[in-house]
Amino acid sequence: MIEKLIFYMGYPFVRYALIVGILIALCSSLLGVTLVLKRFSFIGDGLSHVAFGAMAVASVLNITNNMLFILPVTVVCAILLLRTGKNTKIKGDAAIAMISVGALAIGYLLMNVFATGPNLSGDVCTTLFGSTSILTLKIEQVWLCVVLSVVVVVLFIVFYHKIFCVTFDETFAKATGIRADRYNLLIAVITALIIVLAMNLVGSLLISALVIFPALSAMRIFKTFFSVTVCSVVLSVCCAISGMLLSILAGTPVGSTIVAADIVAFLICCMIEKIAGGK
Amino acid sequence: MSQIICRDLAIGYEGKTVVQNINLSVKKGDYLCVIGENGAGKSTFMKTLLGLLPPVSGKIEFHDGLKKNEIGYLPQQTEVQKDFPASVREIVLSGCQNHLGFWPFYRTKEKKYAEDMMKKLQITHLSKRCYRELSGGQQQRVLLARALCATRKILLLDEPVSGLDPQMTEEMYRLIEKINREDKITIIMISHDIRGTMEYASHILQIGQEVIFESKENYLRAHTKRRTLENTGGEK
Numbered sequence: 172m173i174e175k176l177i178f179y180m181g182y183p184f185v186r187y188a189l190i191v192g193i194l195i196a197l198c199s200s201l202l203g204v205t206l207v208l209k210r211f212s213f214i215g216d217g218l219s220h221v222a223f224g225a226m227a228v229a230s231v232l233n234i235t236n237n238m239l240f241i242l243p244v245t246v247v248c249a250i251l252l253l254r255t256g257k258n259t260k261i262k263g264d265a266a267i268a269m270i271s272v273g274a275l276a277i278g279y280l281l282m283n284v285f286a287t288g289p290n291l292s293g294d295v296c297t298t299l300f301g302s303t304s305i306l307t308l309k310i311e312q313v314w315l316c317v318v319l320s321v322v323v324v325v326l327f328i329v330f331y332h333k334i335f336c337v338t339f340d341e342t343f344a345k346a347t348g349i350r351a352d353r354y355n356l357l358i359a360v361i362t363a364l365i366i367v368l369a370m371n372l373v374g375s376l377l378i379s380a381l382v383i384f385p386a387l388s389a390m391r392i393f394k395t396f397f398s399v400t401v402c403s404v405v406l407s408v409c410c411a412i413s414g415m416l417l418s419i420l421a422g423t424p425v426g427s428t429i430v431a432a433d434i435v436a437f438l439i440c441c442m443i444e445k446i447a448g449g450k
Numbered sequence: 451m452s453q454i455i456c457r458d459l460a461i462g463y464e465g466k467t468v469v470q471n472i473n474l475s476v477k478k479g480d481y482l483c484v485i486g487e488n489g490a491g492k493s494t495f496m497k498t499l500l501g502l503l504p505p506v507s508g509k510i511e512f513h514d515g516l517k518k519n520e521i522g523y524l525p526q527q528t529e530v531q532k533d534f535p536a537s538v539r540e541i542v543l544s545g546c547q548n549h550l551g552f553w554p555f556y557r558t559k560e561k562k563y564a565e566d567m568m569k570k571l572q573i574t575h576l577s578k579r580c581y582r583e584l585s586g587g588q589q590q591r592v593l594l595a596r597a598l599c600a601t602r603k604i605l606l607l608d609e610p611v612s613g614l615d616p617q618m619t620e621e622m623y624r625l626i627e628k629i630n631r632e633d634k635i636t637i638i639m640i641s642h643d644i645r646g647t648m649e650y651a652s653h654i655l656q657i658g659q660e661v662i663f664e665s666k667e668n669y670l671r672a673h674t675k676r677r678t679l680e681n682t683g684g685e686k
Contacts, residue, residue: 208530329554336544339534340525346500347548347600348519394580395537 172420179419187308188425192411194320195369196381196429200407201327202361203386204399205338214252214359216379217271218366221248223299223375224274224281231285238315242367248274249363253355299376319368323361330357335396373426381407384433388440392447410436451514452477453604453636454499459508461491461498467506468494474655474663478514478603481630481637483647486657492640493526495657496608499638519548522601522635524593526608532582538592539577542568545599560599567595571625587618594625604636605629611643619643623650 179185206212225244229237252267282295308316327334336344337354344351362382369378385407389399414429421428452475460470468491476482484492497503499510500523522545545567546560556564568574571591576584581592590610597605610626611619627650630637641647647654654669656662662669 204535208534210530332544332547332550332555335536335540336547339531339536339541339544340528342502342525342528343523343545343596343600344547345502346523346525346606347521347545348517349548390533390535394535394583395578396535396540397537399535 175420176416184308185419187310187313189412189415191308191313191316192415192425192429193408194316195365196385196407196411197404198320198323199365199369199378199381200385200403201323201400202358202365203382203384203403203407204389204396205334205358206362207383207386207390208338209358211358211362212379212383213267214249215362215366215382217252217267218245218249218363219370219375219378220271220278221245221274222366222370222378224278226370226375227278227282231281238312238367241370242364245363245367246360249359250356253359299374316368319364323364323368326357326361330354334358339396373429377426377430380430380433384430384437385410388433388437391437391440391444406436406440407433453512453514453516455509455511455513457509457511459498459510460506461494461503462506463494463503465506469657469661470506470508472508472655472657472661472663474653476604476636476638476653478636479630479634481627481650481652482639482655483651483653484638484640484655484657485642485644485647490658492657493608495655496606496638496640500606516603520601520603522597522599522605524590524597524605524607524610526612527589527593534582536581537577538568538573538579538581538584539564541581541592542573542577542595542599545596548600564595564599567598570598571595585618586613587615587621590614590618590622591625594622598629598635601635604638607637607639609640609642611641611646619646626650 206215222241222245225241226237228244229240232240234240248270252270279295333349333354334357336349337351337358341351341355344354365382366375366378369381373381385403386399388406389403393399393402410432411429414432415425417423417432418425418428454474454476456472456474458470459472460467461472462468472495474482484495486492494503498505500521543556543560543564546556546564549560550556565574568577571594573588573591573595576588576592581589584592594607594610597607605626607626611622614622623646626637626639629635630650639647639651648666648670651666653663653665656669662672664672
């Protein structure tokens with residue numbers, strides 16, 4: 172088995188995939204805690220559908236580096252969703268459902284009408300569930316991913332305390348003179364970045380899992396914001412590595428294997444909580 | 451000198467007026483209690499003062515060099531906070547955030563201040579504990595410490611004793627009074643608990659159909675007079 176792994180490691184595309192996978196897992200778990208606690212998880216889900224729609228448009232327009240198109244579109248949608256979500260709760264929910272389902276439908280429709288390849292359902296499946304696209308990364312895409320991850324991590328570290336403040340109590344933050352709206356916007360933009368990044372790894376339907384599971388698992392065990400954040404990053408990276416290695420060995424789709432690993436980690440964390448709580 | 455002056459202030463949501471004709475001035479070191487029935491607009495008043503809601507009409511003036519980042523606020527607990535994984539220290543420190551400006555991290559000065567506030571409210575021993583596992587009274591003290599970190603001059607409290615048992619309530623009032631007396635921090639507090647209010651307040655703002663702003667002595671005198679009038683009117 173080890174031999175088989177070493178054999179695969181000889182290929183550059185496998186190494187690229189591992190690097191990109193680890194970076195994506197790291198970034199996506201950073202904001203997970205905030206998104207879950209701010210009840211923003213649904214925004215992540217909505218945005219992933221938008222990213223799918225954008226990808227369909229990009230492939231129809233034959234844009235070679237589709238990331239450059241998907242990224243701005245998703246960021247703009249993140250800002251729009253946040254704006255509408257502020258007015259009243261139901262309106263915001265409805266707006267997100269509308270945009271996300273709409274983007275999904277339009278995306279599929281466009282891909283169908285302007286079918287570029289012979290295997291349409293295969294293409295759609297790839298975009299939705301990731302499957303093998305991570306193994307076909309080019310070196311430019313790897314670099315783009317590295318740069319974006321660094322941006323996300325730096326932003327997160329610099330604004331860590333402000334993000335905490337806005338997450339824990341937005342009213343207090345606003346009342347004491349902190350520009351909470353700005354930081355909400357920042358959170359939405361980072362979320363959009365992460366989603367576009369993660370689309371390569373797990374596909375647009377499974378992104379939310381990558382964002383939410385590590386955070387929820389960490390929240391079972393740890394009690395401070397800092398430790399929860401660190402733990403969810405560690406968990407997420409571990410699950411991504413084990414998921415990718417497993418998928419290489421067993422030939423399973425990468426995205427769903429990683430998510431399965433995340434689910435297992437979540438269940439283990441729940442058990443630990445039960446046992447620790449039962450004392 | 452007055453810190454806050456409201457002139458013909460009308461407050462409400464989305465242009466709809468809830469309360470109008472609020473005229474008051476709050477001086478440094480005052481202890482103002484806001485009373486009124488449920489839904490009368492007490493919280494709306496506080497949110498307007500904090501700048502979370504725009505006033506429908508009229509003016510709120512800040513004097514005496516009072517800046518936006520010198521106001522502390524103890525809000526009612528939110529749903530999110532009930533299962534929020536955060537230590538007491540993290541929460542108290544987050545109150546210092548408004549003094550950081552663009553600097554991303556807490557400096558020794560802020561950390562020291564947060565320690566002092568925890569000591570003052572006797573929650574130092576809890577500093578590593580998880581917020582969601584504390585009792586209601588302890589949670590309120592943590593939030594009060596955070597509010598104190600945010601302010602040097604004025605503290606707004608939205609029903610600080612709701613959901614606390616009588617002993618905790620008494621303790622909370624004593625803490626607030628101590629802050630008011632020793633640190634000369636102006637207090638503006640919403641309360642349902644009339645008895646506690648009357649014991650500590652220096653001024654009363656009654657919000658409702660009729661807005662009354664008086665010093666406590668005058669308010670009580672007028673109140674007794676009104677009640678006697680009502681009572682004698684009832685007997686006839």
